[in-house]
Amino acid sequence: MAFIEIKNLLKRFKKVVAVNHIHLEVKQGEMLTLLGPSGCGKTTTLRCIAGLETPDEGDIVIDGKPMLSEGFIHSSKRGIGMVFQNYAVWPHMRVFNNVAYGLKLQKIHKKSIQERVLEVLELVGMKGLEDRYPSQLSGGEQQRVALARALVRNPKVLLLDEPLSNLDAKLRESMRFEIKSLVKRMGITSVYVTHDQAEAMVISDRIAVMESGNIVQVGTAQEIYKKPANKFVADFIGTMNFISGEIVQAPRDTDAVCVRTEFAEKVLCTTDSVMEATPGKKVYISIRPEDVEVFTEQPQARENLFKGIIAHKAYLGNFLYFFVDVNGTRIQAQVQHNLPQDEGQEVHLFLDPQKCMILF
Numbered sequence: 001m002a003f004i005e006i007k008n009l010l011k012r013f014k015k016v017v018a019v020n021h022i023h024l025e026v027k028q029g030e031m032l033t034l035l036g037p038s039g040c041g042k043t044t045t046l047r048c049i050a051g052l053e054t055p056d057e058g059d060i061v062i063d064g065k066p067m068l069s070e071g072f073i074h075s076s077k078r079g080i081g082m083v084f085q086n087y088a089v090w091p092h093m094r095v096f097n098n099v100a101y102g103l104k105l106q107k108i109h110k111k112s113i114q115e116r117v118l119e120v121l122e123l124v125g126m127k128g129l130e131d132r133y134p135s136q137l138s139g140g141e142q143q144r145v146a147l148a149r150a151l152v153r154n155p156k157v158l159l160l161d162e163p164l165s166n167l168d169a170k171l172r173e174s175m176r177f178e179i180k181s182l183v184k185r186m187g188i189t190s191v192y193v194t195h196d197q198a199e200a201m202v203i204s205d206r207i208a209v210m211e212s213g214n215i216v217q218v219g220t221a222q223e224i225y226k227k228p229a230n231k232f233v234a235d236f237i238g239t240m241n242f243i244s245g246e247i248v249q250a251p252r253d254t255d256a257v258c259v260r261t262e263f264a265e266k267v268l269c270t271t272d273s274v275m276e277a278t279p280g281k282k283v284y285i286s287i288r289p290e291d292v293e294v295f296t297e298q299p300q301a302r303e304n305l306f307k308g309i310i311a312h313k314a315y316l317g318n319f320l321y322f323f324v325d326v327n328g329t330r331i332q333a334q335v336q337h338n339l340p341q342d343e344g345q346e347v348h349l350f351l352d353p354q355k356c357m358i359l360f
């Protein structure tokens with residue numbers, strides 16, 4: 001059963017529709033990520049869940065209780081912990097007081113506060129640093145303080161808004177796993193916000209991809225990577241070749257969809273991703289670089305085999321990429337390191353019809 005239900009949520013800022021009638025469910029104990037480019041409405045959605053914004057329409061139900069439709073439930077009564085986009089620890093307070101602040105407002109006994117703060121600091125790996133000021137901490141440590149502060153009141157729901165964006169790349173990678181394992185260990189239902197697709201893929205049970213205030217696809221990292229709902233999603237998650245073309249009548253003896261492109265009269269696609277494949281429709285044949293097969297010698301004749309010239313070669317340590325010009329269309333292929341071919345040389349590309357998706 002859903003622990004958080006977002007129903008038809010609309011939030012406008014004057015003429016800007018920041019969140020456009022979205023629906024979303026987060027299961028108990030699930031870690032769901034809102035992923036999308038800057039300005040697509042991620043923070044606004046999170047702030048609506050937290051009770052820091054008043055939506056124009058819709059409802060948010062947390063643990064069976066409506067937050068809006070039966071009267072606005074104040075942020076402090078929602079059982080939520082939040083880590084903000086700039087993690088906002090208070091510079092004039094020591095670590096201990098930063099974390100204790102929320103409990104002090106609740107007028108809890110001093111000894112209980114002490115115990116709980118130390119417990120939570122230990123949980124986030126900050127034991128022994130409770131007397132430091134934020135200026136005496138590294139970025140990663142400040143981030144942990146922000147996390148401790150969000151967790152100290154034992155929230156039912158944890159909301160994290162780009163919590164790792166201020167950290168350097170290496171630290172960001174290790175903190176992803178740390179946050180995930182901590183949240184999973186505690187069993188908290190959480191909504192995580194990022195514009196970093198790799199981060200979303202590592203940290204989430206499911207990802208909701210947002211574009212201009214809308215949710216365009218919800219699924220596991222694998223579902224979204226393998227079966228993107230449209231071109232926007234495919235472009236946002238991983239790397240994809242998009243070959244523009246137009247659907248033409250397919251040969252009678254196949255159930256493939258046939259597309260005319262700039263470099264070929266027909267490219268066949270047999271994936272089940274094909275919908276509304278009416279002749280004349282403008283589409284993108286989409287294939288991942290790792291699915292493009294490269295032959296250095298002319299292979300046996302087959303459909304979807306095209307000759308091209310290597311325009312660029314890029315060595316990325318763990319991968320080697322060829323950027324191949326096929327009659328003026330650039331196609332990126334991930335290839336074996338031991339391929340000796342160089343820029344300017346001819347190769348043959350096989351675009352497996354079963355791996356070509358048709359996207360709009």
Ligand SMILES: Nc1ncnc2c1ncn2[C@@H]1O[C@H](COP(=O)(O)OP(=O)(O)OP(=O)(O)O)[C@@H](O)[C@H]1O
Nearest residue numbers: 013016017018037038039040041042043044045195
């Ligand atoms: N308080 C506000 N007043 C006016 N417009 C706002 C306000 N907050 C957000 N917006 C607008 O609403 C839209 C969504 O903003 P939001 O902060 O939710 O985006 P985001 O996805 O979190 O982006 P980022 O990745 O840059 O943090 C944007 O067009 C933004 O300019």
Ligand SMILES: [Mg+2]
Nearest residue numbers: 042043044085
């Ligand atoms: Mg934001």
